[in-house]
Amino acid sequence: MAFRRLHVDWLIFLSIPFKLKYLRKLLPFVVIATVIMIAMTTFRSGAQISKSGSSMENLASVSTSTSSPSGSTTTSATTTTEAKPKPPSVNTGPLLYESSGTPASKSQVEQGKIYFDQSCSSCHGMGAEGSSRAPNLVGLGPATIDFWLTTGRMPLSNTIVQPERKPPRYDPSQSLDIVAYVTSLGPGGPLIPNISGVPNASIAEGASLFALNCAGCHTITGAGDELASGAYAPSLHQATPTQVAEAIRTGPANMPRFSPGIMTNRQVNDIVKYVTQSIQHPNNAGGFGLGGVGPVAEGFVGLLIGVGILMLFALWIGDRS
Amino acid sequence: MPSLLKKDKPKQTGAEKATAGAKWLDDRLGLAKGGRVFFNKxxxxxxxxxxxxxxxxxxxxxxxxxxxxxxxxxxxxxxxxxxxxxxxxxxxxxxxxxxxxxxxxxxxxxxxxxxxxxxxxxxxxxxxxxxxxxxxxxxxxxxxxxxxxxxxxxxxxxxxxxxxxxxxxxxxxxxxxxxxxxxxxxxxxxxxxxxxxxxxxxxxxxxxxxxxxxxxxxxxxxxxxxxxxxxxxxxxxxxxxxxxxxxxGPGKTEKNVVGTPxxxxxxxxxxxxxxxxxxxxxxxxxxxxxxxxxxxxxxxxxxxxxxxxxxxxxxxxxxxxxxxxxxxxxxxxxxxxxxxxxxxxxxxxxxxxxxxxxxxxxxxxxxxxxHHLLERPRDNPWRTSIGAGALAFFFMLFAASSTDVLANYFNISLNLVLWFFRFATYIIPFIVSAVTYKMCLELQALGQYGGRRKRFNVVLRTAEGEYLSVKTPARPGDLDILSGEEEEPLELTEQVSQKLRESAELIGVSGSESTKVQPPADEGVRTVERD
Missing domain, CATH: 1.20.810.10 (Cytochrome Bc1 Complex; Chain C)
Structure with a gap:
C-alpha cells in the first residue's frame, strides 16, 4: 500500500512538465532573477575598488622595483646590471647610465661589436655611420640605442613605415653590449635615464603631465592610435619603466623629444609611474574594460548585445509569422 | 449615528471592501470607462x-x-x-x-x-x-x-x-x-x-x-x-x-484588429x-x-x-x-x-x-x-530601397566617426581610411538602394508564399528494381510556387500507387492522402472592429 501511495505521489510530480504551458509564462521572471543575481554577485562595488586603489600604490611600487609584467626585457636587465658588481676587467668603455658613474667594461664593448657586425652593420654600416637605408647612430647616446633594441624594434625585420614592437632579439645584457659598443664610437646623446625615483613619484602629477603631453597621441587610456600617413602612436601597455623614460628623453620615430630643460627627471619619473601603474593596470571598476577605445566599443556592445538580445527576447515572446 | 449604521451593515469580506473602495473612487473619477478602453486594447x-x-x-x-x-x-x-x-x-x-x-x-x-x-x-x-x-x-x-x-x-x-x-x-x-x-x-x-x-x-x-x-x-x-x-x-x-x-493575414482586414487584449x-x-x-x-x-x-x-x-x-x-x-x-x-x-x-x-x-x-x-x-494593414517591405520596393540607402548613408557616417580606430585596428593609413569614407559614404548608399530594389522585386516574383516550404520528392525502388520519383503528399498550406495555388495531391495510376504503398510502408512514409488540419486557434486572441 505504501508503495502504491508513493507511486501516486510520483505521478503528480511527473505531471508538472505537462503544465509547461504555465511554466513558460514564469520563464521571463526566472531569467531576470538569475541575471540580476549573477550581476549583483559579480559586480565589484565601488567601495571595494577604492580600497584596492589606495593599496595599489604600495603594491605597484613593489612591482616597479622588482620586474616588469612581461618579465622579459629591460626592467630586470637594468636592475640586474645596476645591481651586479661590474666585471673586474678595466672599465674603459663609455658611460651608459645616469644613475651610476661606472662606465661600461672593455669586454662589453668588444662583445657588442660582434653583435653589431652581425645584425646592425648591414644597414647602419660597419662604423654605425649610416647608409642610404638607415641613419647614422654615432652620437645618439645610450638611451636611444637601448630603447630600440629592448623594445624589439631593432633589428628591423622588414622595412615598413614604422617599426613595430616585437620580442627583442638580444637579451638585456647582450643589448647593453651593443649599446656600449655604439656609444664607444662617439660621445653625446642622453644616457639611459635614472628611474630610481619612480617608487616615490606622484601618480597624480604623472596623470596631469600625461594628459597634457602624451594623451594627444597615445590617447588618455594609453591604448595608442593611428596618426597621419601610416604613422601611429604605439600602445603603452607593454612598455617597461626604463623604456617609457627612454622614449620621453629620446623621442623615437615621430615622437617629440623631451629634454631635461623641458621636463625634469622628477616629472619623467611621475609619468613613468603613472604609465606603468594606472595605465598598464587600469582600475576597471564596473565590469569588462572593452579595450579602452571608448564609445566605439560601447556603441557596438549597446547595439549588438543590448538591443540585439532584447530583439531576440521579442522574437521569443512575440509571434513570428 | 455612524456607529448605529455600521451595526446594521452585514460584515464585508476583503474583496467586497476593495470593490466598494474602487466603486467609491470610480463614482468620483470615472476611471472605469478609461480602464475598459485600456484593458480591452x-x-x-x-x-x-x-x-x-x-x-x-x-x-x-x-x-x-x-x-x-x-x-x-x-x-x-x-x-x-x-x-x-x-x-x-x-x-x-x-x-x-x-x-x-x-x-x-x-x-x-x-x-x-x-x-x-x-x-x-x-x-x-x-x-x-x-x-x-x-x-x-x-x-x-x-x-x-x-x-x-x-x-x-x-x-x-x-x-x-x-x-x-x-x-x-x-x-x-x-x-x-x-x-x-x-x-x-x-x-x-x-x-x-x-x-x-x-x-x-x-x-x-x-x-x-x-x-x-x-x-x-x-x-x-x-x-x-x-x-x-x-x-x-x-x-x-x-x-x-x-x-x-x-x-x-487570415481574418485580418482594414476594418479590424486581431491580437491579444x-x-x-x-x-x-x-x-x-x-x-x-x-x-x-x-x-x-x-x-x-x-x-x-x-x-x-x-x-x-x-x-x-x-x-x-x-x-x-x-x-x-x-x-x-x-x-x-x-x-x-x-x-x-x-x-x-x-x-x-x-x-x-x-x-x-x-x-x-x-x-x-x-x-x-x-x-x-x-x-x-x-491604411491599417501594413505592407511588407518587399511590397513597396520604392520606399524600402530609399530607406535602406538612408540607413547605409547613416551607417557609413557612423563608421567614419571611428576612422582612427579602424586605421589602427587594420593597420592601414589613416589618410586612406579618411579618403575612402569621403567617397564611400556617398557611393555605397546607391549600391545598397539598387540591390535592395532588386531584392524586393525578386521576393515579389516568388509569389506570396514563395520560398516558404519546399515539397520534396521521394525516390522509391520497387521490389522489381524499378525507380519511382514521387512528390510527397501535399501538407496543409503547401502552395505551388509558380501559380500560387494550393496543389492537388498527385494522381497516380492504381498500379503505381499500389507499388508505392508497399514501398512506402517499408520506409515508413504514410499514404498520399492529404489531410487538411487547421492549426489550433490560439487562445486569448481576439478580434476587434475599428471604429
Whole structure:
C-alpha cells in the first residue's frame, strides 16, 4: 500500500512538465532573477575598488622595483646590471647610465661589436655611420640605442613605415653590449635615464603631465592610435619603466623629444609611474574594460548585445509569422 | 449615528471592501470607462511590435536611475581639491561636477552600477528607437492616419539624442569636455547668430564662466525629460486612440484588429518584457564598463586626448565632421564656417526629411487613403530601397566617426581610411538602394508564399528494381510556387500507387492522402472592429 501511495505521489510530480504551458509564462521572471543575481554577485562595488586603489600604490611600487609584467626585457636587465658588481676587467668603455658613474667594461664593448657586425652593420654600416637605408647612430647616446633594441624594434625585420614592437632579439645584457659598443664610437646623446625615483613619484602629477603631453597621441587610456600617413602612436601597455623614460628623453620615430630643460627627471619619473601603474593596470571598476577605445566599443556592445538580445527576447515572446 | 449604521451593515469580506473602495473612487473619477478602453486594447502578436517597448522601458529605467543620480551629482564647475578614494587623482584640482561623479562611482553604494545602467539605458533607448523607427518606416505604419504619431516619434528621437549628449557632458571629464568644445564650435558656426548664441549659452568665450554645467544639468534633468514624458504620453495615447496596425493575414482586414487584449494576456507579456529589459540593462551595467571617467581625468581646455568619439547616436555627426573637406564659403562678405555644413545643415535636413516623410510619400504616390494593414517591405520596393540607402548613408557616417580606430585596428593609413569614407559614404548608399530594389522585386516574383516550404520528392525502388520519383503528399498550406495555388495531391495510376504503398510502408512514409488540419486557434486572441 505504501508503495502504491508513493507511486501516486510520483505521478503528480511527473505531471508538472505537462503544465509547461504555465511554466513558460514564469520563464521571463526566472531569467531576470538569475541575471540580476549573477550581476549583483559579480559586480565589484565601488567601495571595494577604492580600497584596492589606495593599496595599489604600495603594491605597484613593489612591482616597479622588482620586474616588469612581461618579465622579459629591460626592467630586470637594468636592475640586474645596476645591481651586479661590474666585471673586474678595466672599465674603459663609455658611460651608459645616469644613475651610476661606472662606465661600461672593455669586454662589453668588444662583445657588442660582434653583435653589431652581425645584425646592425648591414644597414647602419660597419662604423654605425649610416647608409642610404638607415641613419647614422654615432652620437645618439645610450638611451636611444637601448630603447630600440629592448623594445624589439631593432633589428628591423622588414622595412615598413614604422617599426613595430616585437620580442627583442638580444637579451638585456647582450643589448647593453651593443649599446656600449655604439656609444664607444662617439660621445653625446642622453644616457639611459635614472628611474630610481619612480617608487616615490606622484601618480597624480604623472596623470596631469600625461594628459597634457602624451594623451594627444597615445590617447588618455594609453591604448595608442593611428596618426597621419601610416604613422601611429604605439600602445603603452607593454612598455617597461626604463623604456617609457627612454622614449620621453629620446623621442623615437615621430615622437617629440623631451629634454631635461623641458621636463625634469622628477616629472619623467611621475609619468613613468603613472604609465606603468594606472595605465598598464587600469582600475576597471564596473565590469569588462572593452579595450579602452571608448564609445566605439560601447556603441557596438549597446547595439549588438543590448538591443540585439532584447530583439531576440521579442522574437521569443512575440509571434513570428 | 455612524456607529448605529455600521451595526446594521452585514460584515464585508476583503474583496467586497476593495470593490466598494474602487466603486467609491470610480463614482468620483470615472476611471472605469478609461480602464475598459485600456484593458480591452488589442495588441497584435507580431514580435516586431515589441521593439518600441524596449525604448519605453529603457526610458523608465532612465528616469528611475536618473533620479538616483541627481541625489549625488553636484552641477557646478567650481574647482576643488580631490580627496576621494580614487588614489591616482588624490590631491589634484577637479571640478565639483567631476568630483561628485567620482564619488558616485566609488563611494556611493550601488552608485557605479546605477551610473552605468543609466548610460547603457541611454544607448539602448536610442538604439531601440532607431530599430522601432525602421520597423514603422519599412512597413508603412506611418501612413494616414498615423502621420502625427510619426512626427511625435521623430521629435522624441531628436530630444533623446540631445539629452544623451547633455548627460554625456555632465561629468566634466576629459572626453566629454572635448565633446563640449566641439559643440561650442558647432553653435558658433551658425551664420550671423552663431557667435552670439554660443557666447550666450556658455556665458562667454569657451570654456565660459562655468555656467554651462548648471545649465546643461537643468536641461538634462528637467526641461527635456519633461517634454519627453509628455510626448511619450501623447505617443501612447495616439496609439490607443488609433488602434494598432497589423500585418495582413487570415481574418485580418482594414476594418479590424486581431491580437491579444491588454487583459488578460498582453499585460503579463509586457510586464515580463519590462523585467527582461531591466535585466539586460542591469546585466550590462554590472558587467560591461561604460565611460570610466576616472581613467580620463578632469577636463581642462588645454588638455586633450586623441581618439575621442561621442556616444554612438552622435557618431554619425562626428563622422560627418571628420570626412568634411576643408572648404570654406564666402557669401556677402560673410564666411560660412566649414563646420556648419556637416554639423548643423546635415542633421537639420535629415530630421526635417524624417518629419515630413509621410507627406512626401503620400504626395509622390498619390495615396491619401487610410491604411491599417501594413505592407511588407518587399511590397513597396520604392520606399524600402530609399530607406535602406538612408540607413547605409547613416551607417557609413557612423563608421567614419571611428576612422582612427579602424586605421589602427587594420593597420592601414589613416589618410586612406579618411579618403575612402569621403567617397564611400556617398557611393555605397546607391549600391545598397539598387540591390535592395532588386531584392524586393525578386521576393515579389516568388509569389506570396514563395520560398516558404519546399515539397520534396521521394525516390522509391520497387521490389522489381524499378525507380519511382514521387512528390510527397501535399501538407496543409503547401502552395505551388509558380501559380500560387494550393496543389492537388498527385494522381497516380492504381498500379503505381499500389507499388508505392508497399514501398512506402517499408520506409515508413504514410499514404498520399492529404489531410487538411487547421492549426489550433490560439487562445486569448481576439478580434476587434475599428471604429
Amino acid at each position: 488589442i495588441f497584435p502578436d507580431h514580435w516586431s511590435f515589441m521593439l518600441g517597448e524596449i525604448a519605453l522601458y529603457s526610458f523608465v529605467v532612465l528616469l528611475v536611475t536618473g533620479v538616483f543620480l541627481t541625489l549625488y551629482y553636484v552641477p557646478s564647475a567650481d574647482m576643488m581639491t580631490y580627496h576621494g578614494s580614487y588614489a591616482p587623482l588624490k590631491g589634484t584640482q577637479v571640478s565639483a561636477a567631476y568630483n561628485s561623479t567620482l564619488a558616485i562611482s566609488f563611494n556611493v553604494r550601488f552608485g557605479l552600477l546605477v551610473r552605468q545602467m543609466h548610460h547603457w539605458a541611454a544607448d539602448i533607448f536610442l538604439g531601440a528607437i532607431a530599430v522601432h523607427m525602421c520597423r514603422v518606416f519599412f512597413t508603412g505604419a506611418f501612413r494616414r492616419p498615423r502621420e502625427l504619431n510619426w512626427i511625435v516619434g521623430v521629435t522624441l528621437l531628436i530630444l533623446g539624442i540631445s539629452n544623451g549628449f547633455l548627460g554625456y557632458s555632465l561629468p566634466d571629464d576629459l572626453i566629454s569636455g572635448t565633446g563640449l568644445r566641439i559643440m561650442f564650435s558647432v553653435v558658433e558656426s551658425i551664420p550671423v547668430v552663431g557667435t552670439h548664441l554660443a557666447f550666450w549659452l556658455f556665458g562667454g568665450n569657451y570654456p565660459g564662466n562655468g555656467v554651462i554645467i548648471p545649465r546643461m544639468y537643468m536641461l538634462h534633468v528637467l526641461l527635456v525629460p519633461a517634454i519627453m514624458v509628455a510626448l511619450v504620453g501623447a505617443h501612447l495615447a495616439l496609439l490607443v486612440k488609433q488602434k494598432h496596425t497589423q500585418f495582413s 491588454m487583459w488578460p494576456g498582453f499585460m503579463f507579456k509586457t510586464q515580463g518584457y519590462f523585467f527582461l529589459v531591466v535585466a539586460v540593462l542591469a546585466g550590462l551595467g554590472g558587467w560591461a564598463q561604460i565611460n570610466p571617467i576616472w581613467q580620463y581625468g578632469q577636463y581642462f581646455p588645454y588638455k586633450v586626448s586623441y581618439a575621442v568619439q561621442p556616444d554612438w547616436y552622435m557618431g554619425w555627426l562626428d563622422g560627418a565632421l571628420r570626412i568634411m573637406p576643408s572648404w570654406e564659403f564666402q557669401n556677402f562678405g560673410y564666411m560660412i564656417p566649414n563646420m556648419f555644413f556637416p554639423s548643423v545643415l546635415l542633421p537639420g535636413i535629415a530630421f526635417n526629411i524624417f518629419i515630413v516623410w509621410p507627406f512626401i510619400e503620400a504626395k509622390v504616390r498619390k495615396d491619401y487613403k487610410e
